[in-house]
Structures are given as C-alpha cells and as structure tokens.
Amino acid sequence: MSLEPLDPDTIDTAQAASEAVPAESERLDADNMLKSDYVRRVRDALEAGDDGAVYALVEPLHPADIADLLEQVEADERSALTRAISDLMGSEVFAELNDHVREALVDELSAEDIAEIAEEMETDDAVALLEDLEPEEQQAVLAEMEPEERAAIESALAYPEETAGRLMSRDFIAVNEQLTVGELIHYLRDNKDLATEFWEVFIVDAHYRPVGTCQLSWILRTDRHIALSDVMKRDQTLIPVTMDQEEVALRFQKYALISAAVVDESGRLVGQITVDDVVHIIQEEASEDILRLSGAGDGDINEPILMTVRTRLSWLVVNLGTAILASSVVSLFQDAIARFALLAVLMPIVSGMGGNAGTQTLAVVVRAIATNQLTSSNTIRMVLRELRIAMANGLSLGLLIGTSTALLFHNPHLGAVIGAAMIINNLVAGLAGILVPITLDRANVDPAVSSAVFVTTATDVMGFFSFLGLAVATGLV
Amino acid sequence: MSLEPLDPDTIDTAQAASEAVPAESERLDADNMLKSDYVRRVRDALEAGDDGAVYALVEPLHPADIADLLEQVEADERSALTRAISDLMGSEVFAELNDHVREALVDELSAEDIAEIAEEMETDDAVALLEDLEPEEQQAVLAEMEPEERAAIESALAYPEETAGRLMSRDFIAVNEQLTVGELIHYLRDNKDLATEFWEVFIVDAHYRPVGTCQLSWILRTDRHIALSDVMKRDQTLIPVTMDQEEVALRFQKYALISAAVVDESGRLVGQITVDDVVHIIQEEASEDILRLSGAGDGDINEPILMTVRTRLSWLVVNLGTAILASSVVSLFQDAIARFALLAVLMPIVSGMGGNAGTQTLAVVVRAIATNQLTSSNTIRMVLRELRIAMANGLSLGLLIGTSTALLFHNPHLGAVIGAAMIINNLVAGLAGILVPITLDRANVDPAVSSAVFVTTATDVMGFFSFLGLAVATGLV
CATH class of the missing domain: 3.10.580.10 (CBS-domain)
Known part of the structure; x- marks a missing residue:
C-alpha cells in the first residue's frame, strides 16, 4: 500500500471536528470512535509491512485516539503497530491506554524506556503506570528516574491504592x-x-x-x-x-x-x-x-481471557451451589410432582418472577447506596417503600397468573396456590432486595459483589417452597 | 427545642472540611453525607414547629447539602422545611435537587416565584427547571422573566431534550x-x-x-x-x-x-x-x-411510588410472558417428568446457570457498547472471545454437575444428559449475551432496556429443552 494523503473523512476525531465547516458538520454527529474502515486501512498497512503508510495514517490522531486504535486492533498486531509509530507513542498515549493493553506493551519495554515515559507524565498518570508493575521492575524503573520525579512517585505509592494520595498531582499553585x-x-x-x-x-x-x-x-x-x-x-x-x-x-x-x-x-x-x-x-x-x-468482575474486554474465565467461573460455581440448594427444595416434593407433573411446569414461573422482582429492587438499592442517597436517615422509609411496591406487584402478578391458571387448567385450587405463592415470593424478593445490600453495606462488604447470590437464593428457594408447599399443604396433590 | 449553637461535629460538609485542623481531620473521612443525628435534629425542630431552630441548623449548609437534606426528610415534611428556610432556598438549591423532589416543591410556587429562581440560575439549570413544567405553566413562567433570560431559555428549549443545546451555557468568553x-x-x-x-x-x-x-x-x-x-x-x-x-x-x-x-x-x-x-x-x-x-426504570428512590410500580410491573409482566413461554417447553415433557420426577428437580439448575452466564456476558457487552469500546472493528473478535469463554465455562460446569449427578444418583446416563445440557446452555447464554445487545444497538434500540428479556428467554427455553429433550431423546426416561 502506498502513502496516501490522509482523507479527513476517514477519521471522526476532535481534530476533524476543529475543521468544522457547514458541509462537514454532519460528520460530527458520529460516535466518538474511529471509523471501522479507517481501522481496517491501518490494519491492511500493518499486514503489508508498510510502516510509512501506518505512520501517515496514525500521525494526525489525538493521543486518546491512538490509545483507542491500539485497543481496537488484535493483540498480536500491537507490537508491529507500536514499532511503526514509535515516535507517536508518547506518555499521553500510555496515560490513556486500557490497563491490560498498557501492561502488555510495557512488558516489552526496558526499565529505561518506561522511566522515560513516566518522567513525561503527570505524577498521577506515572503512578498508574508504575503501580501495576512487579516490585523488582518498579524498583528498576524508579532507579532510572530523576530524583525529583522519583521522590514524587514514591511518596504517592506510599498511600494506599485508590486513595486521593495516589490520584493527586503535586504540581499546583x-x-x-x-x-x-x-x-x-x-x-x-x-x-x-x-x-x-x-x-x-x-x-x-x-x-x-x-x-x-x-x-x-x-x-x-x-x-x-x-x-x-x-x-x-x-x-x-x-x-x-x-x-x-x-x-x-x-x-x-x-x-x-x-x-x-x-x-x-x-x-x-x-x-x-x-x-x-x-x-x-x-x-x-x-x-x-x-x-x-452480574458477577462479571471488571468486565474489561481487554482482559486476558483466562483471567476473565477464572472470574466468571468462580461466580458461576457459587451460583451452582445456590441452584443446587434451591433444587434440593424441589426434591422434597418429588412425590407430589410425580403425581401431578403440572406443578413442575408452573414452578419455574414463581421462582423466576421472584428473581426478576428481586433484581429490580437490588439494582435500585445498590445504586442508591453507591451514590449516598440511601442513608441511615431514610433506610426505614426506603424499606417500607420497597415493601409497598412488592405488595402492589405481587398482588397484580398473583391475580394475573392465578386467574389465568385457574381458567386455563379448569382448576381454581391450582390458580389460588400459584397466585398466593406469587404474592409471597414478591414480598420475599422485595425484602431480600433491600435488606441484603443494606446489611452487607453496614458490614463493609461491597453490596454489588455478593448481594445477587443471596437474593436469588432467597427467591428461588422461597419460590419453589411456597408454591410446592402450598400445593401439598392445601391438599391439591 | 431552643436555639442551640451549631455543633460543628454534627455536619460533615465542605464547610466543616474547610476548618480542618489536625484533631478534626478524621471527620473528613466520613461519607459525604449529612449525619443521621443532624437530620434527626432538623426533623425534631420541624415537628416542634421551631422554625428558628430549623433555620439555625440549616443556615451553615452548602446549597448541595440543603438539597440533600430536602431529599432525606419525609415528603410531607418538605413544605414546612422550605417555609422555615425560605431565605436559604436559592436557585443553587433548586439546581441541585432531585427532579421529583424539585417538581413537588415547584408545584407549590407561583409562576412569579419560579421565574425569580430561574433568572438567578445559569441557563442550563433554568432549562432543567422549566423543561419539566406543563406547557401552560412554562409559558406563564417565561412571561414573568426578563426578555434576555427568556430568549436564552426559549432558544435552549428549541433544541431536542438531552442534546448539547439544552446543556450549554450561553455565558462564555x-x-x-x-x-x-x-x-x-x-x-x-x-x-x-x-x-x-x-x-x-x-x-x-x-x-x-x-x-x-x-x-x-x-x-x-x-x-x-x-x-x-x-x-x-x-x-x-x-x-x-x-x-x-x-x-x-x-x-x-x-x-x-x-x-x-x-x-x-x-x-x-x-x-x-x-x-x-x-x-x-x-x-x-x-x-x-x-x-x-434489571427493568427498574429510572430507579429514582424519590419517584412517586405509583410511577415506580407502573414501570416495574410492566417489566415484570413482559417477563411473565417469557416465563410462561419457557414453562410451555416444560409442559411438552410432562409425561417424562411424571415417570421420573428427578428431572423436575434438576432442570432449574440448567436454566438458572444459563441465565447467570448470559447476564454476565450481557453486563459486559452493554457497558462496552455504552462506552464505545465495542465497535464494528472488533465485533467479530468480541463474539469469538465470548464464545471461547462460554465454552470454557460450559465445559467446567458441565463436567462438575455431570460428575456430581452421576455419582450422587448412581446414574451416569443422567449425569451425561445434565452435563451436555449445561454445555449447550452456556453456549446459548454466551451467544445470546453478545448477539442480542449488538443487534439491538444496530437497530438503534437501547440494548440495556430490552436485552435481558431476550437473553433469559433464550437461556430458560434452551435450558429446559436441552435437558429434558436430551433425557427423552437418549432414552433416559
């Protein structure tokens, strides 16, 4: 591929925006991302080994867009890309890069190169770059740095991760x-x-x-x-x-x-x-x-796949435990199910709807806690609010499914059982949905991490138990 | 309650922070929220009808904290509170208030009062205040405003909601x-x-x-x-x-x-x-x-409860439809279940685990789309990534549950069936988890709103169908 003049229409960036003239202004409404045919041209040039073309294509990009480009190409293309544009791989690009992509690129650099990049960065970005390195590597990089920069970074690293001390810049007036x-x-x-x-x-x-x-x-x-x-x-x-x-x-x-x-x-x-x-x-x-x-860990799409599998799988295994617990409730009623298999058909409706209602409450409560809107001053009001909502939803859904079941199967008793179970499970869902995250938060456990397991266990177990239990207790089977 | 001198320890605010001396600095680590005993004292003073005490308590607060306080007290206390602190209810407080709380307060004000508040605000805040009013009320307020302010707001309101035109300020250099x-x-x-x-x-x-x-x-x-x-x-x-x-x-x-x-x-x-x-x-x-x-709408804890019930209930009814669809799959296998009720015990494990895995993928993909990380340049790579993850998770979980089932129930055939069903359903979950939101996004539908319904329908239906279907097809029952 030969060196082509840059076509401004291929990139939707801040730079392109600054040339705004009427005819081009529609382009600005696009999506803050590199256009896919632009990315494809870079990749074609890379594959053809035409570093000059790659450089010419990438040169006009803002550092944040270069970082984006590095994330968009395949992992095995990144080394070739960084070699082709080494002049452009300034500290600002590294500051904008996704952690996992940056780590992979940094692994290929010498301590000297890393030190040079870190010295050009603001302290907070340099800290972000260095804090993920192995201790020996970190020391090696620090040893290469100017004493003043080094001292600033070391003092930042002395503060715990994710605190203001790590985040702050020491340059101020x-x-x-x-x-x-x-x-x-x-x-x-x-x-x-x-x-x-x-x-x-x-x-x-x-x-x-x-x-x-x-x-x-x-x-x-x-x-x-x-x-x-x-x-x-x-x-x-x-x-x-x-x-x-x-x-x-x-x-x-x-x-x-x-x-x-x-x-x-x-x-x-x-x-x-x-x-x-x-x-x-x-x-x-x-x-x-x-x-x-949802148990997806960091959910970082640039994370190495094995790390992702490990995170997600461990969550799934925990949930397998709760699923087995719930199914052991069902096993108590095997005889009833064998006599009246329709129970097995209907029972997932009760447990599933409880799960949905519990998740709704959970999402609201977790966000309210995270944004400091749910405080000890209004906890009781919020619990009562969720209970009233759960009651309203439970009555509506119970009536709906109860009536339909009674009519469809010509069995008013079965309708009453599933309707009552639906009401009970909605109340369980509402209560668990708010009490579980509040309790975890008070115990200084991040409610987002583990609430869902408890809530769905509660709605599964109580969904099966209330429906099958009521069926047996009221003599339906 | 008499007028007490303000105890600085009762409030954890920006103002308190500015008086930081060593002994007090620990207080700064608290939670960016009004302390609950401070809120209680305000409410006690309100109940006692002691407006002077209320005023003295609230006066040192930052406008953002006054807004917080109004959100923290009960809805029926808000009128009394705003009367007691009417001097302090400046435009900055209104700008910081939650939409629903603000709407309720604004309903009690005359068009003149609203116009006066809006005139003190920056254009973007005034627009936010006025855009939710009924058209006649909005006209009445605008009529009370100075021509210049009025023109600025009218020109902002001419732009569609949630665009830069609504958000921008017309004061710049x-x-x-x-x-x-x-x-x-x-x-x-x-x-x-x-x-x-x-x-x-x-x-x-x-x-x-x-x-x-x-x-x-x-x-x-x-x-x-x-x-x-x-x-x-x-x-x-x-x-x-x-x-x-x-x-x-x-x-x-x-x-x-x-x-x-x-x-x-x-x-x-x-x-x-x-x-x-x-x-x-x-x-x-x-x-x-x-x-x-999770189908919780805006999830605003200050929303009127009827509105919340309507939002959540309509989502639950849609999910009820999908639950009935899934249970109709089970009904195809009633005979098999009546002969071998253990199938009913185990089937929720397959469908539930598929639901969990699908939700993981969905959460990752929805965020990646929202933050422009998932683009047309890397869609295929991401689909393959999710498929590999799904395969790894499915194999692990299938092996785990398959072996356990075979051993526990001395039934290798049953173990093989549930293991295979688990693998199939994990693949379904992974595929649906990424393809559903991508497809919705391309069709310009917000993937966060409706993806979950499709994904859980897929995992429920396929969970039941693969497990029960395999059991019957392989002659287990």
Whole structure:
C-alpha cells in the first residue's frame, strides 16, 4: 500500500471536528470512535509491512485516539503497530491506554524506556503506570528516574491504592494571602518551572494550610492592586489525602468541583486533584456496580481471557451451589410432582418472577447506596417503600397468573396456590432486595459483589417452597 | 427545642472540611453525607414547629447539602422545611435537587416565584427547571422573566431534550485572535457584565467560528504583549449543538476536557459546556444501564411510588410472558417428568446457570457498547472471545454437575444428559449475551432496556429443552 494523503473523512476525531465547516458538520454527529474502515486501512498497512503508510495514517490522531486504535486492533498486531509509530507513542498515549493493553506493551519495554515515559507524565498518570508493575521492575524503573520525579512517585505509592494520595498531582499553585492580583500574575509569569495545568490558585497560611481559593477567571477579572484575600473564596472543599477515590468522586460531583486541594493529616496542602481524573473514576465506579452485580468482575474486554474465565467461573460455581440448594427444595416434593407433573411446569414461573422482582429492587438499592442517597436517615422509609411496591406487584402478578391458571387448567385450587405463592415470593424478593445490600453495606462488604447470590437464593428457594408447599399443604396433590 | 449553637461535629460538609485542623481531620473521612443525628435534629425542630431552630441548623449548609437534606426528610415534611428556610432556598438549591423532589416543591410556587429562581440560575439549570413544567405553566413562567433570560431559555428549549443545546451555557468568553494577552485582560476587567464562570477563552474569527482556545493558566503565565494567536491551541474539541448528551459526556471523558465550545450547524460558536454539568450525565448514564438491564426504570428512590410500580410491573409482566413461554417447553415433557420426577428437580439448575452466564456476558457487552469500546472493528473478535469463554465455562460446569449427578444418583446416563445440557446452555447464554445487545444497538434500540428479556428467554427455553429433550431423546426416561 502506498502513502496516501490522509482523507479527513476517514477519521471522526476532535481534530476533524476543529475543521468544522457547514458541509462537514454532519460528520460530527458520529460516535466518538474511529471509523471501522479507517481501522481496517491501518490494519491492511500493518499486514503489508508498510510502516510509512501506518505512520501517515496514525500521525494526525489525538493521543486518546491512538490509545483507542491500539485497543481496537488484535493483540498480536500491537507490537508491529507500536514499532511503526514509535515516535507517536508518547506518555499521553500510555496515560490513556486500557490497563491490560498498557501492561502488555510495557512488558516489552526496558526499565529505561518506561522511566522515560513516566518522567513525561503527570505524577498521577506515572503512578498508574508504575503501580501495576512487579516490585523488582518498579524498583528498576524508579532507579532510572530523576530524583525529583522519583521522590514524587514514591511518596504517592506510599498511600494506599485508590486513595486521593495516589490520584493527586503535586504540581499546583499555592501562594500567600498577602499577595495582590498583580503580584500573583508576576509570580506566575516569572517562574517558568511552575505548573501549567491549574484551574484555581490555592491561598495558604504560613503553615501551608489552605485558607481559600481563587478561580483563575476571578483573578483575570480583578484589578491588579486588589489583594487576593479580597478575591478568594474562603469556603473550600478539601480532600483528605487518605480519602477513598469513590468518595473523592462523589465530593467532586456534589459540589461541582473543577479541582480541589488535597491536605495531609495536619491540614497542610500536599497536592491537587483535577476533575478530568475524577471523571474516569465516576464512570468506572458506576460500571463496576453493574458488572459486579452480574458477577462479571471488571468486565474489561481487554482482559486476558483466562483471567476473565477464572472470574466468571468462580461466580458461576457459587451460583451452582445456590441452584443446587434451591433444587434440593424441589426434591422434597418429588412425590407430589410425580403425581401431578403440572406443578413442575408452573414452578419455574414463581421462582423466576421472584428473581426478576428481586433484581429490580437490588439494582435500585445498590445504586442508591453507591451514590449516598440511601442513608441511615431514610433506610426505614426506603424499606417500607420497597415493601409497598412488592405488595402492589405481587398482588397484580398473583391475580394475573392465578386467574389465568385457574381458567386455563379448569382448576381454581391450582390458580389460588400459584397466585398466593406469587404474592409471597414478591414480598420475599422485595425484602431480600433491600435488606441484603443494606446489611452487607453496614458490614463493609461491597453490596454489588455478593448481594445477587443471596437474593436469588432467597427467591428461588422461597419460590419453589411456597408454591410446592402450598400445593401439598392445601391438599391439591 | 431552643436555639442551640451549631455543633460543628454534627455536619460533615465542605464547610466543616474547610476548618480542618489536625484533631478534626478524621471527620473528613466520613461519607459525604449529612449525619443521621443532624437530620434527626432538623426533623425534631420541624415537628416542634421551631422554625428558628430549623433555620439555625440549616443556615451553615452548602446549597448541595440543603438539597440533600430536602431529599432525606419525609415528603410531607418538605413544605414546612422550605417555609422555615425560605431565605436559604436559592436557585443553587433548586439546581441541585432531585427532579421529583424539585417538581413537588415547584408545584407549590407561583409562576412569579419560579421565574425569580430561574433568572438567578445559569441557563442550563433554568432549562432543567422549566423543561419539566406543563406547557401552560412554562409559558406563564417565561412571561414573568426578563426578555434576555427568556430568549436564552426559549432558544435552549428549541433544541431536542438531552442534546448539547439544552446543556450549554450561553455565558462564555470569545475574542478575536488579533488581541494580545494584555488587551484580553483589560477587556475582561473593564466589562463587568461578562461571564464569571469560565475556564478557557475561545478565539473566534470574523464569522464567530472558533479557531482556537486558551486555557486561563496559559494566559496568566504569558507576557502582556504576546498575541493570543501565539498562546492558543488550534486543535480544539468542538461539540455540535445537536449532539446527544451521552456522546458529549464520552467526548469530555476521552479528551479530558474541562470545558468545550458548542457550535451550530454553520460552525458558529453558540455556547460552552463545562465539565461539572457533564459529570452528572456520566453518572446517570452509567447508572441507567444497570437499572434498565434489571427493568427498574429510572430507579429514582424519590419517584412517586405509583410511577415506580407502573414501570416495574410492566417489566415484570413482559417477563411473565417469557416465563410462561419457557414453562410451555416444560409442559411438552410432562409425561417424562411424571415417570421420573428427578428431572423436575434438576432442570432449574440448567436454566438458572444459563441465565447467570448470559447476564454476565450481557453486563459486559452493554457497558462496552455504552462506552464505545465495542465497535464494528472488533465485533467479530468480541463474539469469538465470548464464545471461547462460554465454552470454557460450559465445559467446567458441565463436567462438575455431570460428575456430581452421576455419582450422587448412581446414574451416569443422567449425569451425561445434565452435563451436555449445561454445555449447550452456556453456549446459548454466551451467544445470546453478545448477539442480542449488538443487534439491538444496530437497530438503534437501547440494548440495556430490552436485552435481558431476550437473553433469559433464550437461556430458560434452551435450558429446559436441552435437558429434558436430551433425557427423552437418549432414552433416559
């Protein structure tokens, strides 16, 4: 394949967007992803061994799109691709890459190369790159780094994973409140090695404790001679360095923060967190719940397949246990079933519908817990709410299935039994759906991980038991 | 209850955080939520009719926390609470309130009051407030507003719901590229009615089309005489005004944006979107998937209960249909079950495990589609990946349950039948789990809403059919 001029229509990226003219604006409505024929052209060029063509195709991409491209191609094409575009494989691409893909690429690099990439990164991205390495490899990389960068990363790694300390950047602007706006601007202009990525200036006291914050727009809109203490806002949301990243994300979301100061145990300013790092966490934490509820682990499509099988299989084996438990309830009623096989036909309806209703409640409760909407102040109200919903659903479904069964099989007794069992199992589903995750949460167990097993066990067991039990107890069989 | 001095320990808020001193810093690790004994004290004061005490308790709260408080108290306490703290019920509180709670409060206000609140809000929040009103009420409120605000809101309401046009703010800074840094700063200082909330300055050409963007930090760090054209970045992510909010959120996330320019069909700058508005969308969209997959609608715990029952019940009725379909498969085998009731005991294991495996795949695929990770470039690879996982899981589980059954019931034939059925149903689960959401997505149906019905129907029907069918076909019964 020869070197073709880049056709702007093949890529739907930010860059393409910036050339927006009327005729092209429709293209912007596409899907934030690389078009498939563009990816195919890159892969064709790779297969043809035409590195020049590959480079020409990839060169105009934003680093985030290069990361996307690396994720889109087959695993065995990635080495060839990175070789062809080695100039373009900057720290920003590594920062954007999926963990598993990055790990595979990093495995092929020397400690020196990794150190070089890490040094170009902001501290938080460098930490993300290094924290997954084997301890010896991590040491080797750190040894290759400049002392200052190294110290910053080591101090970040000293904080527990998924805390503010890992997430924060050590590049921020902090000044004394005696400064005027004009003096601050001079300070920023004259000191070339200060941070360039900042959205507010933190005002600190003599002990380096935050006393206020100035958004940059306030500074730009204020006269030079005004003191920062007259511009700054004193009410400021601080992030303790040991705070869990999920709580950091909720705090950013609640108070609509763009950046925030991170303080250590003694209240001293040690870093800043910016919202672009938090956005990923919000997305991840919300995705995590859906994936954990269904036992899919991280649900990362780039994860090595053996790891995925192990995660999913262990969940399935646990569920096999609960399925066997439920079927042992059925086995208590084998005689009744042998006499009246219609029971076996109808029993999955009762257990299945309970499972569906329980899952509904569970999904709502797990999200409400994760977003701090379900608190000890409103727990009782929420339990009563779910019970009322369960009662309403149970009565409706019980009436529906009970009447239909009675009419279809000319057997009002059977209709009454399945209707009553449906009501009972809906109540079980509602109660389990809310009490299980609340209880797990209070015991500091992530309710998304294990709630579903308990809830479906409850609805399966009680579904079979209520239906078959009522049938026998009321003399139907 | 008498007026007590506010005990700072009762509230865990941003304000409390800002007073951080060593002894108090542990408090910061709490849960981003109002403490329950604080909420109880507010409710006690409300019940005692002591509006002064209520006011004193609530006054130090951040607007976002006042909104939280209103959500935490019972629905019938909200009117009394808002009366007691009417001074504090500013536009920021309304902007932060849950939709349903806000709607209920707004119902009690006159058009004039609503207009007054809306005028204080940023356009995007005012639009969110007004878009849910009845058309006549909306007109009445708009009639009470200042012409300028009114025009801004009306133009936003002209865009479809959940698009960039609804989300954007019309307050932004745009200047010509001939300006120098010093001239820009003068312009910002001298024009008092310019926006105060902005994080970048957009540079536009004579036709008001964006040509570049300057982060405020770059401006602050550059000498006065430098031209903006030398400071600005030309590559810039633009948002078309009709873009869906979910795509807007993904674009912000992908390119780590703090704010972005919104352009109309002719490429002219018409607004800006800031990341704080996008953070809510990311959270909502990710939550939506989990709630829709489980048929829980919006899953909003503040939704009126009748609305919740309607949503959940309609999902359950659809599932009742599929459960009846599955049980009709069982009814084909009633004779076999009557002769050998153990089949009825074991059959829920096969169908249930298929359901679990299908849900795992479904959760992964739905998230991968929602985050643009599953594209037409890698669909085939992902289908093959899920099939391999399904095969590995099916073989493991089939072997496990097959051997156990053979040993437990001294019946190798029964073991072989359930083992084979388990393998078949895992493959069905894996295939349905990925093909159903992909097909729905291609047909422009939200895969989160309806995938689960199809997948569980497939795993239930095939679970029963493969197990009972194999039992009969191989002469076990």
